[in-house]
Amino acid sequence: MAVAKSTQKARKKRQSNLPYLYLLPAFLIMGVITFYPLIYQVIISFTNFESKHLLLGLKSPELEFIGFKNYIDIFTAALPVENFNFFxxxxxxxxxxxxxxxxxxxxxxxxxxxxxxxxxxxxxxxxxxxxxxxxxxxxxxxxxxxxxxxxxxxxxxxxxxxxxxxxxxxxxxxxxxxxxxxxxxxxxxxxxxxxxxxxxxxxxxxxxxxxxxxxxxxxxxxxxxxxxxxxxxxxxxxxxxxxxxxxxxxxxxxxxxxxxxxxxxxxxxxxxxxxxxxxxxxxxxxLLVTFAYNLVRNLRWYGVAAAFAVIIFIVALIVFLITNRITRATQNYQEAG
Amino acid sequence: MATMTSEKNKNPIIRFLNMNTSGQTSGRSLPLWRQILLQVICLAILASVMFPIMYIVTLSFSSKTTRPSQLELIPKEISFVAYQQVLDKPTGNPVTFNQLLKNSFVLSMGVGVVALMVAVSAAYAFSRFKFKLREILMVLVFIPLLMPAVGLSTPLYLLLNQVQVKQCADKSIVIQPIATCEDGKGKLQFNLRDSLWGVGIAMTATALPFAVWNLKGYLDTIPKELEEAAAIDGANVNQTFWQIVIPLAMPQLAVTFFLGFIGHWQEFVLTWLFLSQPEDYTLAMTLYNMTGQYANSVPWNRFAAMAVIVALPVAVVYIALQRQIVGGLTTGSVKG
The missing domain is CATH 1.10.3720.10 (MetI-like)
Known part of the structure; x- marks a missing residue:
């Protein structure tokens, strides 16, 4: 009886690890090509990353951490770009x-x-x-x-x-x-x-x-x-x-x-x-996305582009929370009807 | 009967809105005047839908490279000159059409297959297991979905650009960032960012979360009874997954794959941002390249022919799978 119980326990333990095993490939890949870049993006957004830093990346000696300057520049239209006003x-x-x-x-x-x-x-x-x-x-x-x-x-x-x-x-x-x-x-x-x-x-x-x-x-x-x-x-x-x-x-x-x-x-x-x-x-x-593209492809201000992408992400998050509310509301409606 | 007479007094717009929309007129056929009215409306919509399509098709069958000064919607001549030229020499660079087609195909196919294979097991885990970190991990997968591809392009560009293969002065080959040449320089052999591999990685980064999400939405709708029956019969989780869930999810796997394929086939943002070598160009990039800076220098008939060639595979897939694609998208979004 006791033996049966312990094997059951062992089996249960194996079972509980199984979901992580199924998730492993996706999270391994996403860790390298999605999550790491997203974190990297946040770090870059606080620097003055430009084309000259491309080769050495974060290790380049002239790279400076400039705090929230990129964000402030975007919000106050202080970027040296014609006709740009974030709001x-x-x-x-x-x-x-x-x-x-x-x-x-x-x-x-x-x-x-x-x-x-x-x-x-x-x-x-x-x-x-x-x-x-x-x-x-x-x-x-x-x-x-x-x-x-x-x-x-x-x-x-x-x-x-x-x-x-x-x-x-x-x-x-x-x-x-x-x-x-x-x-x-x-x-x-x-x-x-x-x-x-x-x-x-x-x-x-x-x-x-x-x-x-x-x-x-x-x-x-x-x-x-x-x-x-x-x-x-x-x-x-x-x-x-x-x-x-x-x-x-x-x-x-x-x-x-x-x-x-x-x-x-x-x-x-x-x-x-x-x-x-x-x-x-x-x-x-x-649009936000076309301007972000412009920042990377033509202006090559990678630091500013990263800050802009972080802002886009926050906007998208807010939009999602609102739209999710709307769809949820209709789901309840559907169930009630 | 009273409603019939009151209807007659109203203006045509009200009458149009008043028509029976149920698709059920209890066996009665449509009155002729209404049939004609509706046919006129349908034909007007058809004309507006077909107008831009006929414009580009007509241009593609023209033998002249200039833009017609008058609107032509029905081909006056059927000339395959433009198609032939595009197939022979699609760009100013010595790149064959087959190379471009291969690049497009390999990229779309590769990204689609990799994303799908990795996504299906993750989707299964989220849909069927209860485990501690489930909620947190699901949010983690969902986060990248909120980011448009352009938003993720900066860090991917920077990170992939750091992976370079160089030949140093002493003829040794080094891979950055693992090792660098002694003098810090070296001849560039391969830049991951500027290659189909790099673009493929970047495209997978955006395709994978979408695939997980879309498949999870569908797996949630598959009843659990079959799996439970299999478990009673002694099948373990892995056997259930391979022999029951995968076959049942096949239609949605196909839809998710083709949705991805359509997107990757037309992908422009990442490819145009990352790739600089003409031999790596895709069909969509070539098409954009042809439009150029000035309208007068565009070889319009060749552009149109290329447009038809790029559009055709997508159109065929979409029309063939229309019902499944729409169904797949809506189940995904309702559950999402």
Missing amino acids: RVLEFNFWWALSNVFLHVPAGVLIATLLNTEGLWLKRIYRAAYILPVVVPPLVVATVWTNIFDERYGAMNQLLAMIGGFFGNPDPVYIRWFEDVKPPIPGFLPGAPLTLAYYAMMIANFWLGWPFMSVVATGALQSIPKDLYEAASIDGATGNQQFWNITVPLLRPAMIPAAVYGFTLSFNLFNFVFFMTGGGPARSTE
């Missing part, structure tokens, strides 16, 4: 992500609803074609849209000229979408003026963004039990009432995580912004 970039970054999601989600839901109409011809073809924007690499999308907003050859200006001609104004339109620094609607976003480039990017990103939301919404729509609608129409509910009282609440559990996902995606939408405007004009469309 303006931060505000724009939040606005950019929010305004995108608020356009993409309703559009995605509406179009998914449209395609869910029974008896609609060519439904399958539409569904297949509408996913195409998601599958085109961002660089290609950005280049095509840069062309569309081109001052001289662009389709957008030609289209506007056509509309103008229709209303009796035959002049060709030369709107400088990516160069004009004057905000078309002054005071729309206090503190971070929105230039024409922002609107151009919004249009282009709308094209890119709604199809994903529409795919998610389609999946959720098809899982709504159909007898709900039958019962509602027996009770005399109009299509409109059914949409707001059945479709919308039942889509919410699926759409909120998708919206959160879309928000983080837009918040860090490096490729698209970098290729389309490069953050210009006058850094009016700069």
